[in-house]
Amino acid sequence: METLQEPLLETANHIVEIVARQKAFFKTYKTLDISFRLQKLKDLQKAILRHEEAIFQALEKDFRKSTFETFATEIALILDEIKIMLENVKLWAKPQAVRGSWLLFPSASYLYPEPYGTVLVIGAWNYPLQLTLLPAIGAIAAGNTVIIKPSELSANTSAIIKTIVAEVFDPAHVCVIEGGVNETQALLKERFDKIFFTGSTAVGKIVAKAAAEYLTPVTLELGGKSPCIVDEDADLEVTARRIVWGKFVNAGQTCVAPDYVLAHRKIRSMLILKMSKYITEFYGENPQNSPDYPRIINQRHFERLKKYLSSGKIVKGGQIDEQERFIAPTILDDVTWESEVMQEEIFGPILPVIEFSDLEKLIEELQYKEKPLACYYFGKTENKQEYVLEHLAFGGACINDTVMHTANPNLPFGGVGNSGQGGYHGKFSFDTFTHYKSVVKKPFWLDVPLRYPPYKGKLNLLRSVIKWI
Incomplete structure (x- = not known):
């Protein structure tokens, strides 16, 4: 439309x-x-x-x-x-x-x-x-x-x-x-x-x-492509568990899901292993049989997501069943910024992983992309946490978690720019x-004549009143 x-x-x-x-x-x-x-x-x-x-x-x-x-x-x-x-x-x-x-x-x-x-x-x-x-x-x-x-x-x-x-x-x-x-x-x-x-x-x-x-x-x-940055000092066990939950709840059909992971080169391989472990722990060896794993909403979205499976190397998942509109929780490695899966919001159970080595250079690159609905950063160093929060524009964020900022009714949920x-x-x-409605209520008992014409000779008085205030 x-x-x-x-x-x-x-x-x-x-x-x-x-x-x-x-x-x-x-x-x-x-x-x-x-x-x-x-x-x-x-x-x-x-x-x-x-x-x-x-x-x-x-x-x-x-x-x-x-x-x-x-x-x-x-x-x-x-x-x-x-x-x-x-x-x-x-x-x-x-x-x-x-x-x-x-x-x-x-x-x-x-x-x-x-x-x-x-x-x-x-x-x-x-x-x-x-x-x-x-x-x-x-x-x-x-x-x-x-x-x-x-x-x-x-x-x-x-x-x-x-x-x-x-x-x-x-x-x-x-x-x-x-x-x-x-x-x-x-x-x-x-x-x-x-x-x-x-x-x-x-x-x-x-x-x-x-x-x-x-x-x-x-x-x-x-919506938008919400990045999930995992730095070298993150607790990988907790990080992997929280990313897998946030990404694959509702089979990835979540507007604030981590769209892709940006993993520091020192921990990329281990993070992938741990995320793969938690996919199995959450949904079993065959997620298609899991009572806790939903399906894709319709055939059009199924076909759109299926194309993304060829955008990188499948290191976990990748199984599909067209009749059930089932796509397994999938992790893609060997993905680049130019890959097809990185051009639009995924909105499904496919998680690309891209490696980085310098956080400041990564943030500089992200600044040129559309402002996402969410941003996630995993790492223990407070200065780096603040650097991410101060230098990236987004709707809402979590430090060392995903999605959960939307559960606090004292925080507004919404986007900025292309994300809303x-x-x-x-x-x-x-x-x-x-x-x-802005309303001012005034009594009748005092009506200062300064504001009324004629204004001749009143400018200096007005200046002195404002200076005094």
């Missing part, structure tokens, strides 16, 4: 009606009632728990994902986000007094949180429950009406999301629109007050162009769907 096409008329008319209904509901001011927001979030919380088994089944059908991984990477994060909102929304939604200015004396200054209005949340297929519902929870908590568009690629999860939302919400408040390209195109033709998109950079550009038509603010959660714009999770989710 490179450009917006005219959607089917029936689809377009249906979506026009839904958007109009949500805009009308927002104008009733019902969503401004904090108790209303909290009750709906509580109802959503109960519905997710009530449908937990159906969620497990949906993710198993879409990915062959285990119940443990579904709970850990999907359900638990959603329940935690709801809990944070329930505990804090009353405070966050209140007007906030901010420091004033002597130039405005006497006065008081405030920020008034205000929901944007009717927002569109477009979810992603790789973690289809949490990447769709987490931003929607922020939008609901902030007082918006919400149209949710789940990914059609994870059809079973999309269906359970629609069931849950329909049980909890009036569709004029929150509703789910399923479907594919036609539905997405029809939605993007409409004027929303905010758009939140999770997906590829290519489609993110399309969303941004559509939003620009109405100057609609957007949050884009995209804006962030969410916790308070940042509330802020993402909130406009803060």
Whole structure:
């Protein structure tokens, strides 16, 4: 989908009606009632728990994902986000007094949180429950009406999301629109007050162009090739274990997965051996039989990933089964920056390893590449850790771990440049769907004449006042 096409008329008319209904509901001011927001979030919380088994089944059908991984990477994060909102929304939604200015004396200054209005949340297929519902929870908590568009690629999860939302919400408040390209195109033709998109950079550009038509603010959660640097003084046992987990959870279909490893020449061979050991320890001698190893989402992505297997020397894995869309956890050695696997985000269970010998030269080379969504550095030397953090641009990072920075709701999750714009999770989710109105309140009892014309003879007085302040 490179450009917006005219959607089917029936689809377009249906979506026009839904958007109009949500805009009308927002104008009733019902969503401004904090108790209303909290009750709906509580109802959503109960519905997710009530449908937990159906969620497990949906993710198993879409990915062959285990119940443990579904709970850990999907359900638990959603329940935690709801809990944070329930505990804090009353405070966050209140007007906030901010420091004033002597130039405005006497006065008081405030920020008034205000929901944007009717927002569109477009979810992603790789973690289809949490990447769709987490931003929607922020939008609901902030007082918006919400149209949710789940990914059609994870059809079973999309269906359970629609069931849950329909049980909890009036569709004029929150509703789910399923479907594919036609539905997405029809939605993007409409004027929303905010758009939140999770997906590829290519489609993110399309969303941004559509939003620009109405100057609609957007949050884009995209991706990129997230580097994982392993220095010579890293604890290789722990490093290998954490890289293998972060890379191969969800069969590598994770936007913040280590895309490739940059290993110091002194430890490259040993690191590969240890990562290979942990692949076997996690998923067995034949990962295809592991109950904990998911499958590739569809045939198109399977074919794309299969081509990457010839980009280097396979030192671990490499087995495929087209009928099951299975690709084994794979490590590639003898990879160069020019290899095909290094040209685009992999988004699958293939881990290239490139050797380096000088950290500063490596960082200089990475500075010329697109800014990734994540960056990982393994090493014990604090000066080197800080050097990496200060000299590379990225969305978020871990030192001596992978992926886990996304689990802290006190940290914003988001990218920069080609990997996205804006962030969410916790308070940042509330802020993402909130406009803060700047308000100054002044009394009548003092009205300084200095600011009023005529200005003749007042300049020096103004200068002295400013100097004094």
